[in-house]
Amino acid sequence: MGMTVFERGWLSSNNILFDGASGTALVDSGYLTHAPQTLALVRHALGDRQLDRLINTHLHSDHCGGNAILQAHYGCHTAIPVAEADKVRYWDEDALSFRATGQQCDRFTFDAVLRPGDVITLGDAPWQVLAAPGHDNHALLLFHPTDATLIAGDALWENGFGVIFPELAGESGFDEQAATLDLIAQLAPRRVIPGHGAVFTDVSGALARARSRLAYLSADPKRNAENAVKVMLKFLLLARQRIPVADIPALFTAITVIHGACVQLLGMPVETLAAWATAALERAGAARRADGWLVNAD
Numbered sequence: 001m002g003m004t005v006f007e008r009g010w011l012s013s014n015n016i017l018f019d020g021a022s023g024t025a026l027v028d029s030g031y032l033t034h035a036p037q038t039l040a041l042v043r044h045a046l047g048d049r050q051l052d053r054l055i056n057t058h059l060h061s062d063h064c065g066g067n068a069i070l071q072a073h074y075g076c077h078t079a080i081p082v083a084e085a086d087k088v089r090y091w092d093e094d095a096l097s098f099r100a101t102g103q104q105c106d107r108f109t110f111d112a113v114l115r116p117g118d119v120i121t122l123g124d125a126p127w128q129v130l131a132a133p134g135h136d137n138h139a140l141l142l143f144h145p146t147d148a149t150l151i152a153g154d155a156l157w158e159n160g161f162g163v164i165f166p167e168l169a170g171e172s173g174f175d176e177q178a179a180t181l182d183l184i185a186q187l188a189p190r191r192v193i194p195g196h197g198a199v200f201t202d203v204s205g206a207l208a209r210a211r212s213r214l215a216y217l218s219a220d221p222k223r224n225a226e227n228a229v230k231v232m233l234k235f236l237l238l239a240r241q242r243i244p245v246a247d248i249p250a251l252f253t254a255i256t257v258i259h260g261a262c263v264q265l266l267g268m269p270v271e272t273l274a275a276w277a278t279a280a281l282e283r284a285g286a287a288r289r290a291d292g293w294l295v296n297a298d
Contacts, residue, residue: 011238019125023052029066038066042171057153058139061103068106083138102255134177135162174218237296257290
């Protein structure tokens with residue numbers, strides 16, 4: 001199985017490149033501002049050869065932001081989760097969450113859809129397509145049973161998982177995330193390629209940490225909202241590297257997920273929430289203030 005994992009910074013998802021007699025394929029494409037780097041990584045790996053296929057585990061902006069540039073360069077056949085088809089076909093940025101999260105994604109197209117239960121060939125090996133609701137209720141896992149390798153997207157990281165966004169929209173997400181973790185345990189992968197962070201093999205340890213984290217968040221939905229606000233502010237910092245502190249309340253007002261659900265769940269005016277999130281990132285060492293700016297700190 002010819003497979004190369006490009007571990008990216010946290011602004012972009014990891015990318016997984018497959019190369020075999022059946023052709024080449026890339027799983028997930030990173031964020032828009034990293035798109036030229038994504039293309040450069042793929043071109044360096046493939047040389048003069050084509051990228052035949054592009055596959056997305058889910059359509060959050062940090063996993064599909066390089067789709068457009070790869071399609072423009074390679075004309076690659078693109079497959080997305082089936083539930084997202086109409087949203088992409090009509091480019092509904094509200095339904096696709098880009099506008100709601102204050103993030104960007106150039107318009108792309110698709111050629112096929114992926115359904116739970118499908119089997120696709122990557123690197124000349126069969127990979128099962130499985131549902132992975134929770135972080136995103138339309139997300140997918142890819143599992144190679146012979147090699148016991150799991151492409152997990154944001155359903156499982158070495159130390160957690162992605163924000164449970166459905167709960168912020170008044171939908172169920174905690175139970176779905178629990179079921180996804182149970183599914184991963186049943187699959188018993190020996191190696192997990194997460195959407196963010198390094199490839200890992202201590203799957204039981206990762207599952208234990210994820211379940212502990214989920215229990216903490218689901219015990220009080222306000223904790224999930226707090227986590228979402230911090231994550232989205234950190235994402236803005238990763239993208240921009242520095243933001244005027246005075247501009248953060250206006251940025252929060254423009255981000256529907258924050259200004260709507262999080263403000264209501266947490267019971268804070270947006271100005272108070274902006275000050276709280278700024279201080280929380282500073283305490284965590286994820287940001288610092290300098291001359292009126294909030295500056296990214298990795």
